[in-house]
Amino acid sequence: MVRERKFSDEDLFLATKELLLDYGYEGFTFGLLAERLGVSRSALYKYFGNKEELIMEFMMYELDQFMDKLRKINDYNRFEDQFDYLLELLMNHPQIHQLIEIGRHVPVNNQKLKEKNDKLDGLHLDMYQSLVGFVQQGKGEGKLKPHIPDTLIVGYILQSFLVPNFAQIPHSEWVQSIKEIIRNGMFTDDH
Amino acid sequence: MVRERKFSDEDLFLATKELLLDYGYEGFTFGLLAERLGVSRSALYKYFGNKEELIMEFMMYELDQFMDKLRKINDYNRFEDQFDYLLELLMNHPQIHQLIEIGRHVPVNNQKLKEKNDKLDGLHLDMYQSLVGFVQQGKGEGKLKPHIPDTLIVGYILQSFLVPNFAQIPHSEWVQSIKEIIRNGMFTDDH
Amino acid sequence: MVRERKFSDEDLFLATKELLLDYGYEGFTFGLLAERLGVSRSALYKYFGNKEELIMEFMMYELDQFMDKLRKINDYNRFEDQFDYLLELLMNHPQIHQLIEIGRHVPVNNQKLKEKNDKLDGLHLDMYQSLVGFVQQGKGEGKLKPHIPDTLIVGYILQSFLVPNFAQIPHSEWVQSIKEIIRNGMFTDDH
């Protein structure tokens, strides 16, 4: 009964993700996105009322997916296992932190957007609490140093995956090293 | 005899720095800069052919200054002292990494720009090598774990200062904790 | 056997009228009209080639209806009765003049439209002549001042109903006053 769409939501969200990471919020334009999808700029407005809305929807889509996986951290009882699971997860979603930062740049002008933003904040909070919960479990088990602020630990772990791997170190080695730094730092023990 | 310039390079670069950090690359405009300097937009074109060039020049200026200080790391013989000096330095230039990231967003369109970009890459390399030298000294002294890639160590240290301090942890405590994570990780020793 | 239309011409023209009066020619959009009719925008194109055409058709429909009533003016023999009938009629179609003005804004781009426009002008002429006929009858009966141009009299009567009633004078009083001005002017007789 009707023409077939030239692009799926997945296509669009994937392109959005790449462009956002490459150009940031300001640098992201409908022109860029439309070009990448092979459609006209105006076509995008059929699905998203405006730029903010598009990015908000994308953020929710992305965070939703991430949260589904993050919540599975509670399938593990021991902190060590949770830690392994978390790092594995972050490895596969290395830019989640960066995306969230970009999301903070979205100006919230109207009611409709405000609702989306609140929903997004909710997801954000979920994630944060999930991670703080994990940190506290670690401290409770005596595994994490108690005097380091929770927020620093959380931020640090997220940030770790943003270190650019210029020298193209093989992935597994890179991750192993990150894990080790997080666990035991960079310094040897004989100090 | 000749009219005096209404603004110095220092003024200009300082304003540029603040604006870049506040608004990002896309948000940075000649209008903002001119306004802050109290001159007309077109006046800026006497000194910088275009926006990219201006930012490139600024980057070089900034990196140059930073490198002058970074090179002083060699005034110290012991790795531990170098480490302390480096962290102190980074603490006072927390945005150096961020600025470099912004610099990466500058599109390189023409030859002239390409030359500047290469020059900047050169400085970048200097900095990188200086830091890698420091890392190797640390490894040589048996202080740094030898199996962690040099580039990861360098990147990690730089990145550390970008973890956002949302919870407003006092600065000295925050820095101490960062140092400790870098040195000895987040985990306790009883493992 | 065939699918039934989801909206009648009457529905459509009524909606068009309201929207035109509310939003003017520029503010009138297919989107608004489609929404009010509960159909898709593209459905409208089955019946009207384009926006201008639609408005033209509407104008003709509207003028036709009005003319049917206006022609009844000839049911009356005496000018006075015709005058009363006319004012009554205009009172009940106060926007007819306004709609005609809006109609003038429609750009006539192509041949097909030009034909419609000519047809509309024809109707317009009918109306005009009908009114001029009325005026001449008035002059023939010695009721209307012979030296005032026919077209001014016609235009004036039509225009009278467009004076905005900002002060919310009650309708009957307003109309009575208009009638009086038309008949005997604003000035008292003692001059």
Place this chain on the structure above:
Amino acid sequence: MVRERKFSDEDLFLATKELLLDYGYEGFTFGLLAERLGVSRSALYKYFGNKEELIMEFMMYELDQFMDKLRKINDYNRFEDQFDYLLELLMNHPQIHQLIEIGRHVPVNNQKLKEKNDKLDGLHLDMYQSLVGFVQQGKGEGKLKPHIPDTLIVGYILQSFLVPNFAQIPHSEWVQSIKEIIRNGMFTDDH
């Protein structure tokens, strides 16, 4: 020291006036205006922050000029003379009423605009009061019929000059007839 302007404010306001009358508020575009002035659209933004502002400024300019002349109505003592002066004035500014109506369409979004709007409302009020004063003087002198609402008299006089002169009746005759209708209506006295 600087390039010469390609158009004066007078040029611009004149073009604005014509376009507003031809196309209405919605139909008026920067593209149209720029084209008529022979400059680029963006050049206009040097002088007017946005469309609303431009139209507001124009309105004030236009009303200011009109008010300067309207105020001179008080140079005359007798109502009859005032009446003659007023009609003469309106003849030379036939669209003033129409322009004000268009002015009402301008959406007032921000503070700066609100101020301009208030100023405009002030001018508007001046004009209205000036005219109502004139009407009351006429009633006081027993020249105007006391039972016709002031606002209708004012509106009617303003509206009179909007009757389109399709038949191209010579100007002086047209005006004389309008005057007569206003004074003594369309009807002869023998009724």
Place this chain on the structure above:
DNA sequence: AATGAATGAGCGTTCATTCAT
């Protein structure tokens, strides 16, 4: 007959950049 998908022209607006003085 009717639909949702898509396009393209145009709008208001911003901004880097060039021009003429």
Place this chain on the structure above:
DNA sequence: TATGAATGAACGCTCATTCAT
């Protein structure tokens, strides 16, 4: 050296219009 005037490309967005089902 510095300026205000002007341009043109691009942006976010709207809407009449066409397409394919």
